[in-house]
Amino acid sequence: MARVRPGEAANPAPPTVQRIRVRFAKRGRLRFLSHRDVARSVERAVRRSGVPVSHSHGFSPHPRISWIGAAPTGSASEAEYFEIGLTRPVEPETVRSALDAVLPVGLDILEAVVATPPSLADRIDASSWSIALPGVAPAAARAALDALLARETLIVERVTPNGRRQVDVRAALVSASVSDGSTGPVDDDGNSGVTPGVAASSAECAILGAVVRQTTPAVRPDDVLGALDVVAGLKPPVPAKATRMAQGLLDDRGALADPLGPGRVTAQA
Numbered sequence: 001m002a003r004v005r006p007g008e009a010a011n012p013a014p015p016t017v018q019r020i021r022v023r024f025a026k027r028g029r030l031r032f033l034s035h036r037d038v039a040r041s042v043e044r045a046v047r048r049s050g051v052p053v054s055h056s057h058g059f060s061p062h063p064r065i066s067w068i069g070a071a072p073t074g075s076a077s078e079a080e081y082f083e084i085g086l087t088r089p090v091e092p093e094t095v096r097s098a099l100d101a102v103l104p105v106g107l108d109i110l111e112a113v114v115a116t117p118p119s120l121a122d123r124i125d126a127s128s129w130s131i132a133l134p135g136v137a138p139a140a141a142r143a144a145l146d147a148l149l150a151r152e153t154l155i156v157e158r159v160t161p162n163g164r165r166q167v168d169v170r171a172a173l174v175s176a177s178v179s180d181g182s183t184g185p186v187d188d189d190g191n192s193g194v195t196p197g198v199a200a201s202s203a204e205c206a207i208l209g210a211v212v213r214q215t216t217p218a219v220r221p222d223d224v225l226g227a228l229d230v231v232a233g234l235k236p237p238v239p240a241k242a243t244r245m246a247q248g249l250l251d252d253r254g255a256l257a258d259p260l261g262p263g264r265v266t267a268q269a
Contacts, residue, residue, distance in 0.1 A: 016085035030106030141206035144232035
């Protein structure tokens with residue numbers, strides 16, 4: 001136990017009086033940042049912006065920033081979330097603009113609201129993904145997807161630092177469809193078109209849309225592509241580009257409720 005000198009407070013750090021819930025995007029080349037890299041960037045931005053962040057107590061205080069459901073390294077996202085504790089009330093838009101001004105282009109703060117119960121973790125149980133498959137004909141992608149959806153279960157194996165793990169892709173897949181993205185290619189920074197990150201030279205590009213439950217272990221876009229390979233031998237000739245479009249609670253209509261506001265819908269399954 002740390003000693004407290006006479007006259008010193010046991011917990012000198014100011015308390016958290018407000019929590020702000022933030023949605024941000026990970027775009028372009030910054031999709032290759034790991035979650036740790038993103039977290040460090042946000043912590044540096046908090047210091048530079050002057051936002052009155054609260055800190056944990058003890059010998060090594062840390063800013064009170066909590067994260068939920070980070071997108072895999074290599075995946076872009078329009079719907080990443082964190083909460084930040086503040087030592088005094090601040091308008092959410094002030095927090096949003098201050099952080100966005102000091103973060104690099106590609107880590108873009110999109111929206112901020114005052115956090116209210118329930119917790120962010122209790123507001124998210126599914127994700128909506130858009131997966132661009134350059135060089136894959138939409139008809140071939142639809143045939144592979146139909147074969148996957150016809151299965152009751154489809155196990156794929158993933159190599160992790162802790163060994164091999166098996167995930168049931170079909171059980172986590174709520175819904176999926178294929179569209180043609182060949183008419184709207186974009187450059188590698190996602191400056192235009194349907195899905196950020198599609199190569200500008202793609203003549204043909206199927207776009208796989210999928211709503212996936214956030215299971216343990218989580219089913220990732222690579223797992224869905226692995227399942228399509230298993231059932232139909234579908235292998236994109238160039239790497240696929242996955243973008244998370246939304247996160248939220250899946251309701252009985254197949255819609256994802258927006259974690260930042262009751263009644264708002266971010267995606268339809």
